[in-house]
Amino acid sequence: MQLRFDTDRPVNVITPNNAPSDEASIERSITQPIAFPDLASFVADKKKILVVVNDHTRPTPAPAVLGLLGLEGKEVTTIVATGSHRSPTPEEISRLLGGPTPQYGGKVVVHDSKNPKLLKSVGETSRGTKLSLNAYLFDADGIIVVGSVEPHYFAGFTGGRKFLLPGLAGFDSIRKNHSFAVDERASVLSLDKNPVHEDFMEALELFGRNDDIFSIQMVLNGDHQVSYTSSGHIINSFTAAVEHAKEIYGSPVSEKADIVISVLKPPMDIDLYQSQKGIDNVKLALNDGGVLILVSSCRDGIGDRGFYKILLSGKDVSKEKPENYGFGFHKAVKINEVLRKVKIFAVTDLPSKILEAISITPYTDLQKAMTEATKLRGEKSRVLIVRDAGLVVPLPPQTP
Numbered sequence: 386m387q388l389r390f391d392t393d394r395p396v397n398v399i400t401p402n403n404a405p406s407d408e409a410s411i412e413r414s415i416t417q418p419i420a421f422p423d424l425a426s427f428v429a430d431k432k433k434i435l436v437v438v439n440d441h442t443r444p445t446p447a448p449a450v451l452g453l454l455g456l457e458g459k460e461v462t463t464i465v466a467t468g469s470h471r472s473p474t475p476e477e478i479s480r481l482l483g484g485p486t487p488q489y490g491g492k493v494v495v496h497d498s499k500n501p502k503l504l505k506s507v508g509e510t511s512r513g514t515k516l517s518l519n520a521y522l523f524d525a526d527g528i529i530v531v532g533s534v535e536p537h538y539f540a541g542f543t544g545g546r547k548f549l550l551p552g553l554a555g556f557d558s559i560r561k562n563h564s565f566a567v568d569e570r571a572s573v574l575s576l577d578k579n580p581v582h583e584d585f586m587e588a589l590e591l592f593g594r595n596d597d598i599f600s601i602q603m604v605l606n607g608d609h610q611v612s613y614t615s616s617g618h619i620i621n622s623f624t625a626a627v628e629h630a631k632e633i634y635g636s637p638v639s640e641k642a643d644i645v646i647s648v649l650k651p652p653m654d655i656d657l658y659q660s661q662k663g664i665d666n667v668k669l670a671l672n673d674g675g676v677l678i679l680v681s682s683c684r685d686g687i688g689d690r691g692f693y694k695i696l697l698s699g700k701d702v703s704k705e706k707p708e709n710y711g712f713g714f715h716k717a718v719k720i721n722e723v724l725r726k727v728k729i730f731a732v733t734d735l736p737s738k739i740l741e742a743i744s745i746t747p748y749t750d751l752q753k754a755m756t757e758a759t760k761l762r763g764e765k766s767r768v769l770i771v772r773d774a775g776l777v778v779p780l781p782p783q784t785p
Contacts, residue, residue: 386680386732386751388646390768398770399636401607401777404629410614412453415601418617419625425455427599428527435525436463436487437532437548440470441477442652442659444609445533448483450601454529461491464521466552469498469559469689494521498556510587512580514562517555518592530600530619534626535776536634538665539566539715540585541576544602545623550588558588566715567703573666573778574635576627586620595619602626604633607773609650637780638670642769643762645671645779646755649681653775657681657735658688658716663774664729665719670769670779671727676758679731680751687739692716696743728761730754 390396415424428434434456439445451463465473465481472495479485486493496519497503504517522528534544551559565571565580576582589595600619604626606612612633615625647663654660660681671677687693691713703718720743723729729745732754737747748754759766771777 388751388755391764393765394768395765396768396770397638397642398772399638399777399779400772401633402636404604404606404612404633406606406608406610406612407614408449408611411450411601411603411611414614414616415453418599419615419621421599421617421621424529424599424616428454428456428459428529431526432460433524433526434459434461435521435528436461437466437528437530437553438463438481439532439552440465440467441473441481442470442655443533443543444535444605444652445531445603446605446609446611447481447531449611450531450603451483451487451489454489456489456491459489459491461487461489462521462525463487463491463493464519464553465493465495466548467496467498468551468554469556472497496553498551498554498559501555504555508591510584510591512561512565512584512587514550514558514584514588516550516558516588516591518549518558519553522549522553522592522594526597528594528598530598530602532600533603533605534623534630535605536573536630536666536778538573538662538719539563539571540581541572541574541579542623542627542630544626545600545619546582546585546589548600549592550585554588562588563715567718574631589619604629606633634776635778635780638769639782640767641670641672641781643672643675643766644678644755644758644768645675646678646680646751646768646770647774648770648772649679649775650773654681654683656685656688657683657733657739658692658713659775660733661692661716661720663771664723666774666776666778667769667771668723668727670771670781673726675727676761677723677727677729678748678751678754678758679729679733679745681731681733683733683735686735689713692720693743696720728758730758
């Protein structure tokens with residue numbers, strides 16, 4: 386999409402910070418992992434291996450890893466950790482695995498959080514999350530997790546411990562965990578005292594097999610190329626990747642803007658449910674009373690409709706007791722928080738009535754959306770364009 390500005394208009398564009406491609410870091414990390422045996426030693430005495438990969442809503446380049454695992458001759462199952470998301474299509478699975486099956490062969494399965502026959506209960510966290518997990522986790526001698534670490538609007542960061550909860554957890558476990566997302570400490574780039582993250586970590590403790598998990602965590606640059614990889618222990622590898630993700634995706638801005646254009650790149654633009662990240666990630670960089678222009682195809686439509694139904698109802702679920710929360714309530718809470726402070730325009734392929742019904746102004750043309758935003762905020766209003774806004778987090782100066 387083309388977008389034109391007057392030459393003296395104050396416009397700032399941010400993207401992920403420069404980071405060179407380093408796909409060779411994958412092989413280096415699995416042969417020299419952090420405080421853990423190398424991958425070859427890890428799999429040597431194991432017969433049944435479970436390989437866990439992200440689903441189609443994440444940019445994780447799993448095929449770059451799967452060919453290096455050295456699992457020939459093993460009994461291998463590869464599982465797509467969908468969490469509560471829909472199952473990927475055959476075409477999406479081929480992109481995730483580099484073909485219908487990985488080059489090491491074996492069986493490919495897709496997690497189904499709503500099928501109790503595929504789940505096994507393992508206990509309850511201190512926050513009341515009754516944890517049920519995919520049964521394949523318990524059949525394997527060793528588990529290899531292939532993930533990527535990026536900012537996440539309420540979990541702090543994706544990756545690492547998230548392969549288990551929500552990735553391979555039951556729907557009710559996910560719903561309970563996500564109920565903690567309304568806590569103000571559950572925010573992007575934040576892990577300290579984040580109740581969602583802490584619940585993830587407790588789930589790992591309940592599972593109790595950290596020594597049987599070899600984790601491979603990648604950090605991507607702005608072109609979605611591998612820039613850094615850490616491997617080994619599920620917690621140590623995640624912690625190391627987080628530090629690099631902060632450097633790439635946290636982008637300081639000198640001052641807040643009056644208009645923020647938030648651009649979602651694939652696969653984050655798949656639907657409105659996922660695109661909400663592009664609203665939440667940029668909200669701190671926008672002045673109250675400003676305009677946020679979301680640019681996202683939403684090619685799959687709304688996505689999970691739970692949050693949309695809550696927005697349609699006009700109900701403020703943030704005041705509800707946690708046991709009354711429906712799935713997706715956290716998305717509704719986050720969107721309503723933004724709508725109370727700013728206007729949201731959206732340039733998408735969604736039918737106009739879908740957006741209008743939840744107080745978001747629809748557009749099909751970015752220039753027209755920008756013109757209307759300028760009428761509201763003035764010809765000299767400051768503009769911030771955030772590319773890859775599902776991942777990039779603009780960091781305005783701290784308020785004294």
